[in-house]
Amino acid sequence: MTRAVKRVAEAIKTGEKIALIGDYDVDGVTATTVMRELFEQIGYPLQWVIPNRFKDGYGVSKTVLERVDASVIITVDNGIAAVEPARICKERGIDLIITDHHALPPTLPDAYAIVDQKQLDCKFKFKEVCGAQIAWYFAAALGKELGVSVDTKSLMAIVSLAIVADIMPLTGINRVMLIAGLEYLKRSDKAFIKALKRRNMLKNLNSETVAFYLAPLINSAGRLKDASIASDFLFTKSESEAEMILDELISLNTERKAIERAITKDALKQVNPSDKIAIVWGREWNEGVVGIVASKVAEHYKIPAIVLSCKDGICKGSGRNWGDCDLFSLVGEAREYLDKFGGHKAAVGLSFKEEKMPLIKSLLNIKASEQCSKDFTDKTILGTLPFSEIDFELLEIMEKFEPYGEANTKPKFITKGVEILEVNEVGATKEHKRYRLKDGNRVFTAIEFRSKSNAQKGDLCNIIYTISKNEYNDNVYINLYIEEIK
Numbered sequence: 043m044t045r046a047v048k049r050v051a052e053a054i055k056t057g058e059k060i061a062l063i064g065d066y067d068v069d070g071v072t073a074t075t076v077m078r079e080l081f082e083q084i085g086y087p088l089q090w091v092i093p094n095r096f097k098d099g100y101g102v103s104k105t106v107l108e109r110v111d112a113s114v115i116i117t118v119d120n121g122i123a124a125v126e127p128a129r130i131c132k133e134r135g136i137d138l139i140i141t142d143h144h145a146l147p148p149t150l151p152d153a154y155a156i157v158d159q160k161q162l163d164c165k166f167k168f169k170e171v172c173g174a175q176i177a178w179y180f181a182a183a184l185g186k187e188l189g190v191s192v193d194t195k196s197l198m199a200i201v202s203l204a205i206v207a208d209i210m211p212l213t214g215i216n217r218v219m220l221i222a223g224l225e226y227l228k229r230s231d232k233a234f235i236k237a238l239k240r241r242n243m244l245k246n247l248n249s250e251t252v253a254f255y256l257a258p259l260i261n262s263a264g265r266l267k268d269a270s271i272a273s274d275f276l277f278t279k280s281e282s283e284a285e286m287i288l289d290e291l292i293s294l295n296t297e298r299k300a301i302e303r304a305i306t307k308d309a310l311k312q313v314n315p316s317d318k319i320a321i322v323w324g325r326e327w328n329e330g331v332v333g334i335v336a337s338k339v340a341e342h343y344k345i346p347a348i349v350l351s352c353k354d355g356i357c358k359g360s361g362r363n364w365g366d367c368d369l370f371s372l373v374g375e376a377r378e379y380l381d382k383f384g385g386h387k388a389a390v391g392l393s394f395k396e397e398k399m400p401l402i403k404s405l406l407n408i409k410a411s412e413q414c415s416k417d418f419t420d421k422t423i424l425g426t427l428p429f430s431e432i433d434f435e436l437l438e439i440m441e442k443f444e445p446y447g448e449a450n451t452k453p454k455f456i457t458k459g460v461e462i463l464e465v466n467e468v469g470a471t472k473e474h475k476r477y478r479l480k481d482g483n484r485v486f487t488a489i490e491f492r493s494k495s496n497a498q499k500g501d502l503c504n505i506i507y508t509i510s511k512n513e514y515n516d517n518v519y520i521n522l523y524i525e526e527i528k
């Protein structure tokens with residue numbers, strides 16, 4: 043970090059051109075925006091590029107390098123595997139500064155500086171942080187090096203989105219930065235927050251609304267079109283511009299959902315019941331949604347899943363973990379057959395030649411059966427709970443442990459022998475169900491999203507669920523969210 047910020051400070055003092063290369067997911071978009079804000083605060087021009095998923099692919103590539111004209115290039119949320127681009131930079135006399143958080147490949151790029159907490163000799167205590175957090179530390183360090191005061195609170199507000207979206211464990215520094223960041227975000231006068239509020243689309247700002255609502259919205263730009271739109275959304279100081287971009291993001295997100303639904307349907311059909319890892323593919327599936335489809339397949343079959351889009355003999359895709367596997371080390375077993383590979387325990391990105399598919403499929407299935415335990419039990423279930431124990435006091439205790447997310451999941455409970463008083467299909471496509479459930483003499487309303495059960499009125503069931511407080515017309519209600527009913 044010291045070497046990196048000294049070089050950038052020198053470039054600023056001597057008036058060199060500086061370029062930034064980001065990434066198209068929420069983490070990369072956020073990290074890019076943090077750096078844009080930083081350079082705006084410093085008052086120095088920054089060229090910035092977020093690679094286009096469809097035209098450029100991931101990370102520093104030849105096409106991206108063609109678009110920048112600078113003697114110093116900084117990467118955020120990518121670069122740790124950029125061996126070839128680093129060589130090209132060196133050849134052209136460009137000092138490449140890599141800031142990344144991903145796991146280290148066997149060969150590191152020959153860059154001017156590498157800032158990645160996963161490096162073995164790195165003393166930074168927290169090993170699971172996201173790219174935007176590394177960018178934030180970079181911003182603070184550069185401000186210090188230049189003797190300029192940087193508004194790190196405003197930057198942390200944006201970083202909080204990435205901590206949730208990049209599925210960082212919500213423990214240690216991540217928890218601290220998330221709580222503080224969300225607080226700054228709530229109080230901030232950022233144009234995109236105002237735009238969301240004006241549309242009545244942001245009643246609560248917490249880790250759940252970020253994960254389920256804000257993150258998909260921001261992601262939709264890179265998945266379908268170009269992630270630069272999303273960075274502009276977070277960056278703009280103009281409310282009218284923020285509202286215009288918001289309209290575009292909303293329509294991209296709607297389109298994304300439709301594409302994703304169609305591909306998920308196809309993908310689910312390809313999985314065999316005996317598979318230990320689902321590896322499914324389609325001809326020219328939209329590369330922007332394969333990651334989400336992978337998490338849907340993983341969730342459905344409760345095994346790790348890789349979803350690939352194949353075109354011109356090359357398959358590119360994303361994997362999502364399930365259970366207690368380490369997906370990065372699992373898929374790493376097939377490294378010799380892969381052209382590109384990167385990621386971490388929970389998610390990977392990869393590409394390989396289509397002809398290698400059968401080989402990779404069988405190899406990873408064998409490795410998965412060895413490395414991923416079959417009797418994975420959901421450690422987030424706290425225990426059984428009779429309805430008589432569900433009250434506002436319990437909710438208050440649960441609120442003290444917020445924000446919930448990865449490695450600090452919202453507690454789930456089991457109640458056995460619950461009677462179904464009423465069941466209704468709800469939602470535009472009737473895919474969700476609303477129940478009235480009775481246990482002892484207490485009755486609660488429960489929601490099951492994307493219902494998989496066919497439990498009927500009058501049945502006695504066992505349920506796994508989380509508890510939420512909902513405010514409606516100035517009244518406060520307790521609702522159950524059903525994970526499983528059977």
Ligand SMILES: [Mn+2]
Pocket residue numbers: 069070119143172173208
């Ligand atoms: Mn990332």
